[in-house]
Amino acid sequence: MGYKVAVVGATGNVGRVMLDILSERAFPADEVVPVASRRSQGVEVSYGDRTLKTRALDTFDFSDVDICLMSAGGDVSKEWAPRIAAQNCVVIDNSSAWRMDQDVPLVVPEVNAAAVEGYAKKGIIANPNCSTAQLVVALKPLHDAATIKRVVVATYQSVSGAGKEGEEELDRQTRAVYSLQEFAPKKFPTRIAFNLIPQIDVFMEDGSTKEEWKMVAETKKILDPKIKLTATCVRVPVFVSHSEAVNVEFERPISADEARAILRSAPGILVIDKREPGGYATPHEATGEDATYVSRIREDITVENGLSFWCVSDNLRKGAALNAVQIAEALINRKLLQPKAG
Incomplete structure (x- = not known):
């Protein structure tokens, strides 16, 4: 007997990829139901070779659903995740709403899969921020x-991290530049076409942005609270896949060759590191792939026991949809969840 899975936010960027990945990985589901807001009711989405019609969240009955993959934004999640969990349906949430709740596990399966066992406290498991997910897989x-001991990271984040509106704005502005038309930014605070924006999310009192704060707080919760981390998050005119330049300081010596060998054998990582033109991963190669790519591994002689590397991953997949499905798989593999119908 298989599971019944609901995908909330099924018409969005991440929701559509969730449906793709459930099919690609042959997730043990007898039924998959796309769910979205009332205005998206009836919209058709793809699930493998099938076409499914979207159901409305506010009228959908979750009482016979086993797993809810949710990617509908923080406000929707705050309201609906507890309601859905109260119907004995495990919610795996992609928003920031529950990540720092001490009673909600924040999980990247390659890093802390055992944490899924804490789902029972609230019936909710949180997905980390997309930029955090690929970073902790590599760290x-x-x-x-x-x-x-310490991490310094600069991110180069694609516009799809801001949803369909982000992708549409880059497309619209790029076309306008080539046709010599004027345009005003809508989704982003300033022009994104042929430009970089050193701001993702709102500014906080200390001058960092909320995106940068998320990377710090989430890395500590997932990996180790003792790690010191500083981040600079930048939006770049790339449609899909986030890149990161990472500098790490360790307590013990580790050479670039040792790090390369360790990363080659680590789950979820693909090392592409030839010291020649093109011998590294870019967002183009990572898009549509599940791996977190690591390149440019080298020793940093400016600090004791330092390394630098380049990290790239598809933010819609490992940064969101794939990680959520992997969490669901971890629940099943650890025999923590049985189908209601069974």
């Missing part, structure tokens, strides 16, 4: 080997 095996 975990290195932390195990040499213990990380």
Whole structure:
């Protein structure tokens, strides 16, 4: 007997990828139901070779649903995740609403899969921020080997991280530039076409942005609260896949060759690191792929026990949809969840 899965936010960027990944990975579901807001009721979405019609969230009955993959924004999640969980349906939420709740596990399966066991407190498991997910996948095996003291990371985040509106704005502005038309920014605070924006989310009192704060807080919760981390998050004119330039300081010595060997054998990572033109991963290669790509691994001689590397991943997949499905798989593999119909 298989599981019944609901995908809330099914008409959005991440929701559509969730449906794709459920099909690609042959998730053990007898039924998959796309759910969205009332205005999207009846919209058709793809699930493998099938076409499904979207149901309205406010009238949908979750009482016979086993798993809800939710990607509908923080406000929707705050209202609906507890309601859905109260119907004995495990909610795996992609928004920031529950990530720092001490009673909600924040999980990246390659890093802290055992944390899923804490889902029973509220019936909710949180997905981390997309930029955090790929970072901790790369940091975990290195932390195990040499213990990380401090991380400095600069992110280069694609417009799809801001949803369909972000992709549409980059497309619209790029066309306008080539046709010599004027345009005003709508989704982003300033022009994104042929430009970089050193702001993602709102500014906080200390001058950092909320996106940067998320990377700090979430890395500590997922990996190790002792790790010191500083981030600069930048929006770039790339449609899909986030890139990160990462500098790490360790407690113990670790060479670039040792790090390369460790990362090659780590789950979820693909090392592409040839010291030649094109011998590294870019957002183009990562898009549509499940792996977190690591390149440009080298020793940093400006600090004791330092390494630098380049990290790229599809933010709609590992940064969101894939990670959510992997969490659901971890629940099943650890025999923590049985189908209601069974």
